[in-house]
Amino acid sequence: MVKVGIIGAGFMGGMHAECYNNLPNAKLLAIADIDLIKAENLAKKYKVKAYQKPENLFKEEDIQIIDICLPTFLHKEYVIKAAEAGKNILCEKPIALTIKDADEMIEAASKAGVKFMIAQVIRFWPEYVKLKEIFDNKSLGKMTSISCVRLSQTPTWAWDKWLLDSKRSGGALVDLHIHDTDFLLYLLGKPISLLSVASKSSLKYSHVFTTFLFSDDVVAFAEGGWDMPDNFPFTMGFTANFEDGVVEFNSRYQKSLAIYRSGEEVEYPEVKIELQASAETGGNISDLGGYFSEIRYFVDCVENDKMPTLASGESARDSLKIVLSELESIKSGRLIKL
Known part of the structure; x- marks a missing residue:
């Protein structure tokens, strides 16, 4: 125990x-x-x-x-x-x-x-675990591109509103968007280059858009923002293009994960939920599945x-390093080669 x-x-x-x-x-x-x-x-x-x-x-x-x-x-x-x-x-x-x-x-x-x-936690989230499995076993061939999205209401629930202070949180770039940057590194390794922009807002780095180029000519795009209205439902997802099909995840769909192959019926893989419970603590996520795993x-x-x-800790540091390179791109307006 x-x-x-x-x-x-x-x-x-x-x-x-x-x-x-x-x-x-x-x-x-x-x-x-x-x-x-x-x-x-x-x-x-x-x-x-x-x-x-x-x-x-x-x-x-x-x-x-x-x-x-x-x-x-x-x-x-x-x-x-x-x-x-x-x-x-x-x-x-x-x-x-x-x-x-x-x-x-x-x-x-x-x-x-x-x-x-x-x-x-995204490394343990069921739909992302399934995507990693499809990527590794090459059941849809080689990946050609992937687009990720993560959108949240403005996180006013945090203690002392620390999340809204970029000096204490790094803004949505470092706190929210890092989920997708980290997963892309876990899936594809270190990118070759990246270009990032952030929308103008009173909250620094509250909505970020980044295009990455990885080895084998895989293109990735990740959008992360927490400048959505208070009635906007938390949304995360991806669209992953492979040679022989597409894997799509959208947390707002009842059938959240789908696999598309030309000329075939859409497949909705069963995603194993490790724990269906709620801590009832507020915030933007109530499903404990990925956290439990x-x-x-x-x-x-x-x-x-x-x-x-x-x-x-080393992989988390590597992900932070890439996110800080995204910040450099936002500030300079330049493509960053890594």
Whole structure:
């Protein structure tokens, strides 16, 4: 039984708590948040201890995993503290706001000999897992292009409105759009070049459009924005073109995943949902499927003493590096060769 402490009792902390609650080989022991009332409310739901100071979790010898669900600008501080306390670490994405901070976090975990994973959840999301399977087994031939989209209401629900402050979150570019940049790297490797633009808005980098060129002449496009009206439903999806067909995913469709082949009936693959539950914590996603899969994976890694290679700190740093190259392109108006 792997024992867990969560830092951060907000939207994502609630999502993660519900996942641990549904895992047979994990036990949530405590939750910490600077807002003690929030920590107590979430802790009460799972009958665990509540703390105001995260450091109290580090002192609990039984805790093997520290799950960091804090604003991005706080990731470095608490990842390093958790590593120095000898705890394995699951940290929310993005890893950090700078490559320097990311490197220091990776180094701290390596020096302490603890497992360190960044919760790049799209690598575990069922429809994206299916696309990776189709890509790897070449059942539709070679991929020629892929277009990704991720659109959200303006995230006014976050503590102290930190998501709306680009200095603390990096804007939609670093917090939201990085999901698709990370998945593209996971699928296709490092791009050869990219060109990014951002729409003009009072919120910095709130809607981003990037075209990537990958090896084998694969063209990718990714759009990410959180400047949608408050009644606009959260939307994520992709259209992946292969030599012998197209795979389409749209989170707003009842049959969310479809495979199109010329002259054949449309195929709607069954997507395995690992957990159908809701943490009921607000925010833009209520389905726990992908979150459950990533957390189960990390718990299994800790239990079986395996490194979390599917979403390592190093791969998260690499994704951040590409996103920061996108920022360079936005600022300069130039194509960036990588």
